[in-house]
Amino acid sequence: MALIVQKYGGSSVGDTDRIQNVARRVKTYRDRGDRVVVVVSAMRGVTDNLIGLAKAISPLPSEREMDMLLATGEQQTIALLAIALHALNIPAMSLTGAQAGIVTDGVHTKAKIANITPKRIHELLDQGHVVIVAGFQGETREGQITTLGRGGSDLTGIALAAALEADLCQIFTDVDGVYTADPRIVPTAQKLDEISYDEMLELASLGAKVMQSRSVEFAKKFGVVFEVRSSLNDNPGTIVKEETKKMEGVVVRGVSLDKNQAKVTLVRVPDKPGVAARIFKALGDAAVSVDMIVQNISHGSGTPATDLSFTTDKPDLAKARKVIDDLKPEIGFGEVIATETIGKLSIVGVGMKSHSGVAGKMFDILAREGVNIEMISTSEIKISVVIDLAKAEQAMKAVHAAFIG
Amino acid sequence: MALIVQKYGGSSVGDTDRIQNVARRVKTYRDRGDRVVVVVSAMRGVTDNLIGLAKAISPLPSEREMDMLLATGEQQTIALLAIALHALNIPAMSLTGAQAGIVTDGVHTKAKIANITPKRIHELLDQGHVVIVAGFQGETREGQITTLGRGGSDLTGIALAAALEADLCQIFTDVDGVYTADPRIVPTAQKLDEISYDEMLELASLGAKVMQSRSVEFAKKFGVVFEVRSSLNDNPGTIVKEETKKMEGVVVRGVSLDKNQAKVTLVRVPDKPGVAARIFKALGDAAVSVDMIVQNISHGSGTPATDLSFTTDKPDLAKARKVIDDLKPEIGFGEVIATETIGKLSIVGVGMKSHSGVAGKMFDILAREGVNIEMISTSEIKISVVIDLAKAEQAMKAVHAAFIG
Numbered sequence: 001m002a003l004i005v006q007k008y009g010g011s012s013v014g015d016t017d018r019i020q021n022v023a024r025r026v027k028t029y030r031d032r033g034d035r036v037v038v039v040v041s042a043m044r045g046v047t048d049n050l051i052g053l054a055k056a057i058s059p060l061p062s063e064r065e066m067d068m069l070l071a072t073g074e075q076q077t078i079a080l081l082a083i084a085l086h087a088l089n090i091p092a093m094s095l096t097g098a099q100a101g102i103v104t105d106g107v108h109t110k111a112k113i114a115n116i117t118p119k120r121i122h123e124l125l126d127q128g129h130v131v132i133v134a135g136f137q138g139e140t141r142e143g144q145i146t147t148l149g150r151g152g153s154d155l156t157g158i159a160l161a162a163a164l165e166a167d168l169c170q171i172f173t174d175v176d177g178v179y180t181a182d183p184r185i186v187p188t189a190q191k192l193d194e195i196s197y198d199e200m201l202e203l204a205s206l207g208a209k210v211m212q213s214r215s216v217e218f219a220k221k222f223g224v225v226f227e228v229r230s231s232l233n234d235n236p237g238t239i240v241k242e243e244t245k246k247m248e249g250v251v252v253r254g255v256s257l258d259k260n261q262a263k264v265t266l267v268r269v270p271d272k273p274g275v276a277a278r279i280f281k282a283l284g285d286a287a288v289s290v291d292m293i294v295q296n297i298s299h300g301s302g303t304p305a306t307d308l309s310f311t312t313d314k315p316d317l318a319k320a321r322k323v324i325d326d327l328k329p330e331i332g333f334g335e336v337i338a339t340e341t342i343g344k345l346s347i348v349g350v351g352m353k354s355h356s357g358v359a360g361k362m363f364d365i366l367a368r369e370g371v372n373i374e375m376i377s378t379s380e381i382k383i384s385v386v387i388d389l390a391k392a393e394q395a396m397k398a399v400h401a402a403f404i405g
Numbered sequence: 406m407a408l409i410v411q412k413y414g415g416s417s418v419g420d421t422d423r424i425q426n427v428a429r430r431v432k433t434y435r436d437r438g439d440r441v442v443v444v445v446s447a448m449r450g451v452t453d454n455l456i457g458l459a460k461a462i463s464p465l466p467s468e469r470e471m472d473m474l475l476a477t478g479e480q481q482t483i484a485l486l487a488i489a490l491h492a493l494n495i496p497a498m499s500l501t502g503a504q505a506g507i508v509t510d511g512v513h514t515k516a517k518i519a520n521i522t523p524k525r526i527h528e529l530l531d532q533g534h535v536v537i538v539a540g541f542q543g544e545t546r547e548g549q550i551t552t553l554g555r556g557g558s559d560l561t562g563i564a565l566a567a568a569l570e571a572d573l574c575q576i577f578t579d580v581d582g583v584y585t586a587d588p589r590i591v592p593t594a595q596k597l598d599e600i601s602y603d604e605m606l607e608l609a610s611l612g613a614k615v616m617q618s619r620s621v622e623f624a625k626k627f628g629v630v631f632e633v634r635s636s637l638n639d640n641p642g643t644i645v646k647e648e649t650k651k652m653e654g655v656v657v658r659g660v661s662l663d664k665n666q667a668k669v670t671l672v673r674v675p676d677k678p679g680v681a682a683r684i685f686k687a688l689g690d691a692a693v694s695v696d697m698i699v700q701n702i703s704h705g706s707g708t709p710a711t712d713l714s715f716t717t718d719k720p721d722l723a724k725a726r727k728v729i730d731d732l733k734p735e736i737g738f739g740e741v742i743a744t745e746t747i748g749k750l751s752i753v754g755v756g757m758k759s760h761s762g763v764a765g766k767m768f769d770i771l772a773r774e775g776v777n778i779e780m781i782s783t784s785e786i787k788i789s790v791v792i793d794l795a796k797a798e799q800a801m802k803a804v805h806a807a808f809i810g
Contacts, residue, residue, distance in 0.1 A: 016461040053485055056421040058492040065491070068499050069484035072477035079474035080458055086470070087463040094473050099548060143504060 002167035003125070004029055007039040007135065007157030011174045012231035013077050014044040016084075022172075022231065023084035026130055030090055035125050037160060039135045040081055041153040042073025063108035067137075067147045071097070074134035074153070081132050092130040095120065098139035100131075102156065106140045110149035113138060113156075116163035133160060151212025158215050162222040169224055171211065172231035177238035178203065178210055181255040185393050186400045192253065193236075196243035199253045202348040202382045216240065243350045251358055252403035253349040257396045261291060262317040263342045263374065263386060264310055264324065268334035271304035275331055279308070282327055288320045289313045292344070292377045292384065305333075309375055311386060314340055342374065343392030346384040347399060359383050365402050371395045407572035408530070409434055412444040412540065412562030416579045417636035418482050419449040421489075427577075427636065428489035431535055435495055440530050442565060444540045445486055446558040447478025468513035472542075472552045476502070479539035479558070486537050497535040500525065503544035505536075507561065511545045515554035518543060518561075521568035538565060556617025563620050567627040574629055576616065577636035582643030583608065583615055586660040590798050591805045597658065598641075601648035604658045607753040607787045621645065648755045656756040656763060657808035662801045663749040666696060667722040668779065668791060669715055671729065673739035676709035680736055684713070687732055693725045694718045697749070697782045697789065710738075714780055716791060719745055747779065748797030751789040752808060764788050770807050776800045 006026065013019050022038075029036050050069050054061040061069075078094035085092035101117035124131045135153025138146050148155050154171055161169035178200065181189040195203075197220035201213050210228055219226055219240065229237025247253075269275055276295070283290055292311045312320050317338060324336055352358050359376075362383055366373060371394075375386035387395055411431065418424050427443075434441050455474050459466040466474075483499035490497035506523050509516035529536045540558025543551050553560050559576055566574035583605065586594040600608075602625035606618050615633055624631055624645065634642025652658075674680055681700070688695055697716045717725050722743060729741055757763050764781075767788055771778060776799075780791035792800055 016458055020462060050481065053421055053481075054488055057425060057485060057489045061488040062491050065484040065487040065499060068487070068501075069481055072480045075477045075480075076455065076458075076474055079470040080462060082470045082473070083459055083466040084462045086467050094470060096473075096550075145501075 001033045001035065003035045003037070003164060004168045004170065005037045005039065005157055005161040005164065005166045006170045006172060007153060008041065008172045008231055009153065009174070010041040010044040010047070012172050013040050013081070016080065018231075019043075019077070019080050020084045020087075022081060023088055023090070025172075025231065026085060027088050027090055030130060036130045037121060037125070037164065037166070038081065038130060038132045039153060039157040039160060040074060040077040040132065041135050042070075043077055046073040046076065064144065067108045067111075067145050070147050071134070071137045071145050074136050078132045078134045085130055085132075090130055091128050092132060093124050094132040094134070095124075096134050097137035097156070098143075098145065100133040100160070102133075102138035102159070104138035104140060104146045104148070106142070106144060106146065108144075108146055111138060111140075111146035113148070113159050114141075116159060118160070118163050121160075121164065151215050154211050154215035155218055158219045158222075158224050158226060161224045161226065162218075169219075169226035170237075171226055171228045173210060173228060174230065174232065175210060175228075176230045176233070176235050177228050178240075178254070180253070180404045181396065181400045182257065185257065186255070186397055188400065188405060190404070192238045194239040194241060194247070195253060196247055196350050197240060198243065198381055199348050199350055200240050202346070202379070203254045203256050248351045248354055251349050251351040251355045252347045253351070254347070255396055255400045255404065256346045256348065257392055258344040258346070259389060259392065260314050261311040261342060261344050261386075262314045262320075262338060262340045264312065264317070264320055265337040266308045266324065266333045267337065268305040269308045270332060271306045276308065278331065279324070279327060280310075282323050283312075283320060286319055286323045288316045288323060292375055292386065294375045294377065308333075311342070311344065311375070341389040342386050343389045343395075344384055344386050345392060345395055345399065346382055347403060348382045350381050352381050352383070361402070362399060365398050366395055369395055369398050406438045406440065408440045408442070408569060409573045409575065410442045410444065410562055410566040410569065410571045411575045411577060412558060413446065413577045413636055414558065414579070415446040415449040415452070417577050418445050418486070421485065424448075424482070424485050425489045425492075427486060428493055428495070430636065431490060432493050432495055435535060441535045442526060442530070442569065442571070443486065443535060443537045444558060444562040444565060445479060445482045445537065446540050447475075448482055451478040451481065469549065472513045472516075472550050475552050476539070476542045476550050479541050483537045483539045490535055490537075495535055496533050497537060498529050499537040499539070500529075501539050502542035502561070503548075503550065505538040505565070507538075507543035507564070509543035509545060509551045509553070511547070511549060511551065513549075513551055516543060516545075516551035518553070518564050519546075521564060523565070523568050526565075526569065556620050559616050559620035560623055563624045563627075563629050563631060566629045566631065567623075574624075574631035575642075576631055576633045578615060578633060579635065579637065580615060580633075581635045581638070581640050582633050583645075583659070585658065585809045586801065586805045587662065590662065591660070591802055593805065593810060595809070597643045599644040599646060599652070600658060601652055601755050602645060603648065603786055604753050604755055605645050607751070607784070608659045608661050653756045653759055656754050656760045657752045658754040658756075659752070660801055660805045660809065661751045661753065662797055663751070664794060664797065665719050666716040666747060666749050666791075667719045667725075667743060667745045668747045669717065669722070669725055669729065670742040671713045671738045672742065673710040674713045675737060676711045681713065683736065684729070684732060685715075687728050688715075688717075688725060691724055691728045693721045693728060697780055697791065699780045699782065713738075716747070716749065716780070746794040747791050748794045748800075749789055749791050750797060750800055750804065751787055752804060753787045755786050757786050757788070766807070767804060770803050771800055774800055774803050
């Protein structure tokens with residue numbers, strides 16, 4: 001008799017049929033004697049619809065009122081799921097985030113969970129109820145309704161599993177689990193049985209964008225083992241947990257390709273202290289996302305100068321260019337080259353830490369495919385390269401074939 | 406600088422344009438220095454849509470979960486109205502029923518307000534906010550979300566006006582106020598400047614079904630003077646208050662016609678004690694609404710027997726027939742005659758109390774119109790007759806012309 005926390009996302013509860021499917025799935029766990037806490041998102045489309053109403057009234061609606069508005073989406077789903085469980089003769093009760101004891105800070109639209117007091121959940125479980133909790137939301141100590149921002153429902157699930165010391169935490173989604181690569185690009189991609197938190201974090205951008213990194217970080221911090229699996233079938237999913245010795249035997253766990261980045265290169269940036277700081281401070285102030293940063297070789301003659309490249313999300317490129325152009329008179333660099341036709345290819349695996357030559361092997365494969373490497377960035381468990389977008393999928397397949405199969 | 410409570414119904418906040426209209430109207434009161442508390446319903450259609458989702462899952466959804474579900478409708482409107490007020494540079498904050506301090510009993514889907522602790526509303530008003538409160542909902546002492554049932558948002562408005570000791574309570578709707586008769590039937594019907602609580606209650610079924618009687622009863626109990634007016638124009642509405650001497654000068658305040666009733670007559674019911682009680686107890690147990698009851702003259706010969714007639718809402722007629730048929734062997738009456746082609750015509754006015762001959766004049770008018778009276782029922786301030794539906798509108802016009810103009 002295990003205590004299980006299950007989280008179902010917006011597509012899993014997209015309409016009343018799917019909500020009834022979720023109820024049937026919950027019933028199978030109940031029937032075998034488990035105690036079940038279910039966390040649900042808003043029905044697919046509901047949140048976007050509400051945002052549309054707000055934006056029709058004001059381009060910049062108050063964040064406090066957006067939380068008041070958006071929290072209704074999950075509140076509707078919990079009630080409907082409770083009704084669906086009752087129809088299967090399962091005692092069930094729904095709780096808003098506030099009722100479930102989820103206390104957050106006061107940063108509306110992206111609140112952080114401060115603590116969880118699951119007294120009411122325990123009482124209802126003891127009475128034999130399935131407890132259904134609205135994901136994505138909480139309440140401040142002052143009684144203000146808050147939402148947790150993107151990926152908030154996953155976070156609710158993981159955090160409840162931690163607070164309840166659940167035996168199992170299952171994140172149900174519309175994919176079968178975490179794959180070694182995006183199966184739409186690499187047909188030989190395999191579903192992973194298990195993956196470490198750190199690998200999962202590095203693979204955040206892997207084809208199937210399964211989870212936001214904050215939920216994985218939270219799980220890592222509190223040691224919550226969870227399973228990512230499909231709500232559409234009964235296949236086992238991928239277990240995400242702390243790395244094990246066994247995991248380290250595998251050098252590359254997965255290959256990911258991010259096509260959503262753009263590259264900016266500043267040519268002949270004066271090579272003196274404080275210049276890079278000035279540039280990236282200005283980008284940060286303008287809320288431009290910056291991912292990879294590479295400082296290239298210095299130019300030979302004249303005053304010491306260097307080429308500086310960075311990548312940013314494509315939607316941020318125009319903003320980035322504006323910031324850079326504004327800085328040009330002050331810093332005095334040369335040409336600015338921006339390109340959107342790049343792909344960022346990464347290989348990830350905790351095994352890299354104890355295997356040398358992984359980078360060399362990757363570069364060799366790319367060379368044999370005739371792929372030029374424009375930028376390189378490495379971490380303990382990841383190697384990323386920026387390459388021509390036109391050759392990115394071909395490169396991905398070759399790297400996957402060489403390292404994984 | 407008055408404290409005003411305004412309530413806007415579902416059609417007044419039917420879409421984002423209308424919500425912005427409401428915001429502009431609230432602004433005009435703000436601009437002249439008033440402190441404003443706004444109570445809103447769910448956007449038209451939202452509640453029905455949610456009920457549809459629940460019924461798609463279960464024919465008899467849990468009332469506790471229906472409250473959880475339906476409370477989201479008003480919560481959406483309050484947030485959107487706050488956003489619309491912010492767009493007009495008006496400081497505003499929305500509160501759910503629970504946040505506004507509305508405590509109810511635990512009877513889900515038709516909770517009664519137990520008390521209101523408007524501390525938070527006062528604080529926000531003192532800070533200069535327009536306070537927007539979700540109508541139709543509250544919270545039990547145990548923290549369960551409840552709804553107040555039909556007409557619940559009006560009740561929230563009236564109850565808040567009482568708790569805040571507001572200077573004015575305005576119920577905005579899609580009609581200009583209370584009329585002497587339904588203008589769609591009687592073109593000469595006039596809007597009333599004022600009406601007493603009791604008249605308003607008796608006229609509940611008057612053409613424009615302006616308000617549920619429970620809100621009027623609540624206003625009467627706590628002496629809340631309120632105005633019923635249109636959210637579509639700036640015309641003054643109808644003030645509803647305790648009767649005054651001036652009101653008593655008018656004999657008939659309004660004429661109403663209810664076409665939604667059916668009549669059932671039991672012929673030759675044994676004329677002995679307990680029989681009527683047995684019949685109406687059985688109807689009550691079956692939740693059949695019963696409005697008028699008339700026991701007709703006894704039949705001349707044989708065992709003492711009487712004809713018993715009552716009216717019920719048309720949708721309840723089949724249920725009523727079943728109850729009556731089931732009772733027949735036990736009680737032993739004769740034929741049962743049911744008809745749906747009736748209309749209930751009423752005249753209402755506190756002035757009747759001090760004017761005699763009103764009933765006689767009404768019956769005389771009907772006789773001159775060739776209208777046969779099938780049932781009569783009177784109260785201190787109302788006379789109702791059941792007549793043939795085919796002649797009901799003609800009769801209504803004649804009675805209105807004779808008493809009002």
